[in-house]
Amino acid sequence: MSGGTEGGAGGRGRTTGSVLSGLTVAVGCVLFLGGFLWAALVYRPYTVPTDSMTPTIGAGARVLAERVDGSEIRRGDIVIFQDSVWGDLPMVKRVVGVGGDKVSCCTREGRLTVNGTPVDEPYLQGDGPASPVGFTAAVPPGRLFLLGDHRGDxxxxxxxxxxxxxxAVPRSAVSARVDARAWPLGSIGMVQRPTGFSALPGGTSEPGPLRLLTLAVITGAVLVLGGAAYGPIARRKGRTHG
Known part of the structure; x- marks a missing residue:
């Protein structure tokens, strides 16, 4: 009688563990595959062909850009766009002015101004002025004024x-906003939103869901591996106790 009870309890324990293991693997698969599928829908990869965005993004770097509508773009965003006036291929630049802005360079301190407000641009290449050539431009409504971070090139x-x-290019020319660097390995990471434009009307944009998607994929992988490892571990323990 007692032996049958102990065997039944052990059987129930193993069954419960197997069920939990299966659920863990199932949840892990949903998170892992769901994260990848969501990322494929929301993001597009893009290879930056020139060094015009150095040092933020070097020539040949691979970036992940969130698919967005041009109406969502704010000052400071790095965008991928295509405009026939500029050429036949997609390009990547930083937005420094939106419709209605007056963008000018440079002040005596060598800084860019937007509507008379000097903008802090720590991402620029080199320690010189914000532009080697002075300019002033009034941005027409519905358009974006774009500059590279390597203003000398x-x-x-x-x-x-x-x-x-x-x-300026129309907002409709924008297809995506750069969220992260994916290659080379030494540069992998999120592209930070600059704070220099945050005090201007409209502020800056919020980062996309890439961090959340990455967390979902990593968590899913851990759950799948952990759940799958339960069976061999349980069998090994059973043989040891036997």
Whole structure:
């Protein structure tokens, strides 16, 4: 009688453990695969072809850019856009002015101003002025004024100031906003939103869901591996006790 009771209890214990293990693996698969699928829908990879965004993003770097509508773009965002006036290929630049802004450079201290407010730009290449060539531009409504972080080696809105739209591109030309660097290995990480534009009307944009997606994938992988490891561990313990 007592032996049957002990065997039944052990059987129930093993069954409960197996069920929990299966549930752990199932939840892990949902998180792991769901995170990847969601990321594939929300983000697109892009290879930066030039060094115009150095040192923030180097030439040949691989970035992850969140698919967004142009209406969501704020000053300070690094965007991927395509405009026929600029060329046939997608380009990557930083937004420094939006419709209605007056963008000018440079002050006596060598700083860029937006609507008369000097902007702190710690991401720029080198210690010189914010632009080696002075300029002033009024950004038309519905458009964006774009500059590279390597102002001494960037073909950007400054080179199109004589165009009808004063070098600005339509918001509709933007297809994505850069959220993170994915390659090379030494540069992997989130692209921080600059604080220099936060005091201006509209502020800066919020980061996309990449951190959450990464956490979901990592957590899912841990759950799958942990749940799958339960069976071999339980069998080994059973043989040891036997």
């Amino acid at each position: 960037s073909l950007d809105s400054r080179g199109h100031l004589t165009d009808g739209d004063r070098g």
